[in-house]
Amino acid sequence: MTINPYAGSPFSYATEPAVGPYSIVELMPGVRNLLEYTGLKAGERVLLLMEHTVDPVVVQAIAAAAAYRDADVRILSVPPFSPGGWDREASLHIETAAFREADLVISGTWWGEVHTAPLFFDQIKSRSSRFLSLHMTATAGALLTGGRLPAEVFYALLSRTLRQMSGARSIRVTSARGTDVTFSGLTFDPDPGAMRPGDWRPFPYGGANFWPADTEGVLMVEDSTVTGVPEESLRITLEGNLVRKIEGGAAAEQLRRYAPGGFYMRHGLIGLNPKVRVAGGNQFEREKHAGAFYCGIDGLTDGQPVTTGPGFAHCDCQVDRPTVLVDGELFIENGRLLMLDEPEIRQVAARFGPPDVILDDNPIMILPRRYTGGGAG
Structure with a gap:
C-alpha cells in the first residue's frame, strides 16, 4: 500500500474542514472549559484575534459564550501570520494596539506567537492582558475532543x-x-493555577x-x-x-x-x-x-x-x-x-464521571457532554 505522507500535513486553517452551523451546540462544552480556564469575569474586555481562515462557527461559539458571561467582546479578523519571521516587515500595529487594550486575548492563529516579535512571550508578559492561544487549535475538532477534558x-x-x-x-x-x-x-x-495578567496559555x-x-x-x-x-x-x-x-x-x-x-x-x-x-x-x-x-x-x-x-x-x-x-x-x-492508572488521578476523574471513560486515551471515543465538567452528572 502506498501512503502519501503529505495527506496528514495541513498547512493552515484553510485546509481544515468547515462544520455545519448546528455544530455550535456540540462545541459549547469545550468552549465553557476554555472560558473557565481563562477565569473570565463579567465586564472584562475580550479580544478574539482570529485569522481570516478560522471556521466562523468556532469564532461564533467562543464569542457567544463570552457574551453570555457579560463580557465586552470584540472580534478582530486578521491575515494569517507567517512562519519563522518570513514576513518580518509586516505591520502588526492594529493587532498589537487591540491586544494592549484587552483584559483577555483569545488568539486563533496557525503559527502562533512564537513566530512574531510584536506578540512574542516577552511582549505578552509585559502587558496586563491574559493571553490564551489556540495555536493551530481554533477548530471544531479540537474543541470537541481535547477541549472537553x-x-x-x-x-x-x-x-x-x-x-x-x-x-x-x-x-x-x-x-x-x-x-x-x-x-x-x-x-x-x-503548575500555573489561575490565569494572571501577563500569562500566556495554550488551549x-x-x-x-x-x-x-x-x-x-x-x-x-x-x-x-x-x-x-x-x-x-x-x-x-x-x-x-x-x-x-x-x-x-x-x-x-x-x-x-x-x-x-x-x-x-x-x-x-x-x-x-x-x-x-x-x-x-x-x-x-x-x-x-x-x-x-x-x-x-x-x-x-x-x-x-x-x-x-x-x-x-x-x-x-x-x-x-x-x-x-x-x-x-x-x-x-x-x-x-x-499515571492514567494511578488511584489519585482516578479519584479526581471520578468527580466528573466513570474514570474509565474520563481517562480513556482513545481520542476517537469523544467524552460525553455530561462528563465534561458542566455539573450535570
Missing part, C-alpha cells in the same frame, strides 16, 4: 507529573523508529513543558511544523543542546533552509491530555495527547541560542508513541501514560 483532571495530571519530574536529572525519550535522546539540566513550567491544555540545558542523542522526526510527515526518515543529531546534523532527503533540506544559521533545542513537552485527538488532528494537537512527546528546535541568533526573543525558525518535532524514562524510571511506555 475537565480542567481539574488536567491539573491533577500536571501536578503529579511535576512532582516526579521537577527534581529529575534526566529525561530519556526513545521510540520504535529510532529516537534515542536524553535531556538534562531541566527547568519546568510550574486545549496539554502537557508539562520544560527547557533543557543539555540535549544529547538522535531524534527521528515523525511529523514537524516545517516538514509535515516526512517521506523519508528525518534524523536530527544533537550534541551539547545544539543540532549538529540533519539527514533525510527533501525534508532535511527543507529544515536546513528554514534556519540556515542552525538550530538549538529550545524546549520539550510531555503530553498529558487523554482526549486530544490523534486521527485527523494537526501536529500541534497530537503533541498534547497523553503519552505523546514533542520538542521544539529554534533558530540560532548570530550563532547563539537566544531565549529572550523569537529565533524566527521555531520547529516543533513530534514523537507519537515514545517510551519515556525519568531518571531511569518508566513514565511512558510505547505511548501509554502510566
